[in-house]
Amino acid sequence: MARPAAPSLRERLRVVDAWDKAQARTLYAADWQMPGMLHAAVARSPYPSARIRQIDTSRARALPGVAAVLLAQDVPHNTLWTDVPGQTSEVGPLRARIQVLAHEVVRFQGEPVALVAAETREIALQAAELIEVQYDPQPGVFDPEAALAAGAHQVHEGGNLLARLAVRRGDPDRALAQADVVIESVNRCQFIDHAYLEPEAGVAWIESDGVLTIRVSTQVIEHYRDVAEVLGLPQNRVRVIGTYLGGGFGGKEDVTVEVFLGLLAWRTRRPVKMIWSRQESLLARPKRHPFILRYRTGAARDGRLVAQAVDLLADSGAYAYLSALVLMYATVTAAGPYRVPHVAVDARVAYTNNPPTSAMRGFGAMQMVLGYESQMDQLARRLAIDPVELRARNALAKGDELPIGQPLDTHVAVIEAARRAWEALGPRRAPSTPAHRIGRGLACNIQPYGRIVWLHDWASAWVGFEMDGSLVVRTGTPDVGGGQAASLCQIAAEVLGLDPGRISIHIADSALTPLAGTTTATRQLYMSGNAVLRACEGLRRQIVDVAAQMLETHAHTVALAAGDAVTQDGRRVSLPKILRECARLGVSRSHLAVYHAPAGDPVDLERGGGRVFPDFTFGAHAVEVEVDTETGAVTVLRHVACHDVGRAINPQSVEGQIQGGAVMGLGYGLMEEVVLDHGVNLSTLFATYLIPTSLDVPDVEPIIIESGEGKGPFGARGIGEPPIAPPAAAVANAVDDAVGVRITELPVTPERVARALGLLGEG
């Protein structure tokens, strides 16, 4: 049951770090310094596929100021397991290995081959250049379809098929054959980069007690375990402290600099700093998975869906990373937020010699939106049904099941979101010139929040009062700039009747803050939020019991408000007085709580049944675009983004997430693309990898629905990832509406539109 909305949750709280960030006082990972610190660099492969014949480090080692040069053979365990980070070791078949430093073979351009630590960054970079590697270039494979063809170059032993998932529900073949109409399409989405403003960076040092400490820009402080594994240390000898992030978006979910820093600090016994350049970050870090999305959708004449057959093929690049999990997200959400009686999903992900792909905001579920919402749009056009009405006839509702069999046990706001987003577009604008056309597009989406249930997710938090009644919240939660810390303070404020300004929060220290898991998978408001909620409820009980004694009444009649305990008849005692009494009585003034997400059995994709995710967030975006029929340029004039967030905790942050996600989704839809030529990355500068500026996007209008039925605190749902997913499909649908051509490959560049309009001839 949802609780009533609380006034303090509605406060538009300035996030605690905003002022320092605005003044450039925030110490990001790269800003940190340590006495006697070395600087590190990575030597990387120039080839996407090659064998290493020989490495000569003598010139690098001879360079004055070089403290260490490390190769694969210097790494105690040259294997980094890329299982689900942190929470459990039960993932089993999803575990897949990457090499820390290339040994004998390189599989993608930019793969790390050697590490250097030196007295200055300049010397380190120069030494990296002086490492002489003799490569034998090998044939490679650069496309997932080619990778799965017979006789393809094998990226790894065991073949290029990394993972395969299949869902069957009902009899989709027969249902499709009998459908009144069938829509068929192939869409392709591209490699993109996280393109955060802050590249990967960190500093490592060894504390006097022999604990390797790494201060790093990361979404996952639990990578201390990976560092321990590579270095052959017990896990308690590695500590990761997360900094404020200049952007993460999943790109700082995998290990970045941590292991390299750990190796160099452990070898040199000195502090070491590593900062990746922009080129390095764009060159070699995992990207978003490109997918080939083949959809066939059958419907009755009234628009009701009867069947869907989906074939998905994703490119994992040279290593597995989280590809198998990304494929799970894609498979579960492939049919979208719609009721489809007969479904077949066949999903595969293949190795290539492209850069690896891994986590990125939206994580597999996002790419599907282009598939299912293109189908819906085409179906609406074919049947001449209003796009909102078509969605309304098919939208899932609470009590329905997804094709995999998971029941939806909270409110499904798709219809309401679609209507409100569409209506908020308002009157249709006139085109700015006769050569321009106006079009509108709608895209709804379903995005899980929280981790796959058989991973046994948990989060913990420890809250305590100071003697003056101010509160300290401690939790491992990294704040990736999404306002995670501020939201947790607001939850504490609500439970304990405090002004949020009376609360400070310490986050993201793997040794000293209670672990709260990764800031990924749209899970922190849900998981850390529930942990903070429980910790505060426990603390509240302790405090209220003592206050009730002091006020000579029953605890259940005492409320905490404005820093006092108050009885129903208005008698008060202040927090500092209660806390002194706690000290006298030996009652603890702090509380540590662990929130365990409800467990579940692994889903059976073939037979249906079971649960994959704790819950989902639903939404819809509507856009109005103007297309220049002479150039193919698409300008988004209006963008309305509506999501059911369950309960908006700090509405300012929620709106920020929605607007930021929508803009990022527009970048994906309109301009972002990592261009690869046979595995060689042509997009390693912001001059060649374009991201939207404030001039490229409209003022996104966020609309918040509060169903109160989410599984987070006070009925909140996660909203970190969902808003990124609909814009690309909405834009493609709007372009079709404007100029009657369907762009099936992202991004929707002027070139592609112009080509579709016949302005450039066939390409």
Place this chain on the structure above:
Amino acid sequence: MARPAAPSLRERLRVVDAWDKAQARTLYAADWQMPGMLHAAVARSPYPSARIRQIDTSRARALPGVAAVLLAQDVPHNTLWTDVPGQTSEVGPLRARIQVLAHEVVRFQGEPVALVAAETREIALQAAELIEVQYDPQPGVFDPEAALAAGAHQVHEGGNLLARLAVRRGDPDRALAQADVVIESVNRCQFIDHAYLEPEAGVAWIESDGVLTIRVSTQVIEHYRDVAEVLGLPQNRVRVIGTYLGGGFGGKEDVTVEVFLGLLAWRTRRPVKMIWSRQESLLARPKRHPFILRYRTGAARDGRLVAQAVDLLADSGAYAYLSALVLMYATVTAAGPYRVPHVAVDARVAYTNNPPTSAMRGFGAMQMVLGYESQMDQLARRLAIDPVELRARNALAKGDELPIGQPLDTHVAVIEAARRAWEALGPRRAPSTPAHRIGRGLACNIQPYGRIVWLHDWASAWVGFEMDGSLVVRTGTPDVGGGQAASLCQIAAEVLGLDPGRISIHIADSALTPLAGTTTATRQLYMSGNAVLRACEGLRRQIVDVAAQMLETHAHTVALAAGDAVTQDGRRVSLPKILRECARLGVSRSHLAVYHAPAGDPVDLERGGGRVFPDFTFGAHAVEVEVDTETGAVTVLRHVACHDVGRAINPQSVEGQIQGGAVMGLGYGLMEEVVLDHGVNLSTLFATYLIPTSLDVPDVEPIIIESGEGKGPFGARGIGEPPIAPPAAAVANAVDDAVGVRITELPVTPERVARALGLLGEG
């Protein structure tokens, strides 16, 4: 009930930080650096008593590179309350104020007047010199007896008597009048300095979340509250991180650089470092209290004590600091570890214009040893009773009461300690020349451990397993070099059946490690030890319950040993397997515990009754000295130090504490003295303030008694302070034994011995 001694507690564990310290890799407080860091200096009064007419900072502010100059009026709350740090605010009448920066008046030489922060340390020091202060020197008072005389200069409004305590038990006047023998003496002990190798230092900065963070060499991380009070901040906005200490000994119990750093960092919004020079440290930091000890002791002919009248007068210097508490320790222990039916203690402490005095290892109880053990020695001589035998006839025993009425509810090992120490001296050596004389002296002592019971002491700890079965212990306990961290690891190892090498510990972070109170008052093994014990016991229950399920047996039949859970019939499951099962079941792998010391009512000194301290540690030191009758030089040839430590946890640390304390006690007895001339400190260099080198002291032989009856974990008692107390009295008694003169004033310098021997004439 004591538990059986555990083998793992006997391990002679190398403290975890030893290797780094030996390699000079430890980052002490002064070694820390921060980006953009300023350097700070303090401008201090050259006068011990003066009024400030005017301060001109214009030249200082004009110096290039100066970032801030602060005076008293720049301090939000220019008052630092010197109550018992950290644990509670219930101390009431003991609270006394010092000024953060001198306002209108200076009361001792070296009192801080202004602060400077600048780009370099050199500029900061130069700017401090450029601050022009016009003083009107005032008369002062430099001796506590003079301070209490009529018409004395008033150091503070309200008179120079800072505190007075009195104990009455029985009818001491009548009993003294009727005693067979009465011994009367006046002893004087001196100002001394803690003289640690590491002067006061720290670095402060503001974290991005607006938390003022201070990394400092301190015994008391709870001073974050004092910084918050002075700066007018909520307590949750200040965080103190304690570093490894290069010595504390009570000198880093009071605030040192913390508030100054906080003020400057808050004002400049930049990181600031402050390091005090050796001169500054010796000049202006609080010293040990000098006492005038007037004793009259009455005894029966068989040596049994019948009465004692004690008059104590201590010099608090210019401010109160912890003087009232020091006086309490002195008063409670004034009669020593002896049964005295009729007792009167009158104790006073007075303000003077000398440097302030405050906490130092031994804390009031130490100074008393010279008083009561000189009396015992003189009584033994008068009655021709063997000194050990005289102590044996009078020693307190379990079940007895102290004069204040506190019952002794654990073993009292005075007789055993005296016998073993005395016997271990072995055969008497021959003098090295005819001009030398050999003598032996004995001194027993009683020293509290743990804090005064009405202060409601508590400590907390949070322990948790990593997935690989390694353990992390977290507790606020500062490690002052006494091996506190290693002992806590050993306690955890014992409870959880782990090799101590599988444990890492994080300490002394006021925001992130559970508060454990001050590393003072010989309380950490008792308090933090009990907190870690309870946390580990709680964790053990959680783990064993799961292991029992896995092993299909009852939890009470499962032991933890060598990283496994083991059943009585030898079946095993490893910790990593148990921990994975905990994750699956949602059972927490960590435990947070708070240990509250048993409370007690404030003692009634006048009427007797009540409890002051949790418990006491007893011991005895025996020394053999050689006195040069031509120069007065005293050489200690043998030194045996025996204490009942209850249970020796890490015997190597215990022996280190005993040896270190004994050597420090010899420095007090033989050479250390802060020489003051009308309040002007003449001992501000190690050239003029002499401390013992390894050539000045014998190889102290520690003897450990393990009664198993202490109130710490496994029956341990505190041993931090006790060993410093007996040496001075033992040396004075040995000199009397050797050459028949009694030195009544410390230190026992060659000059004093020579004067007593008539070599220099009357002085």
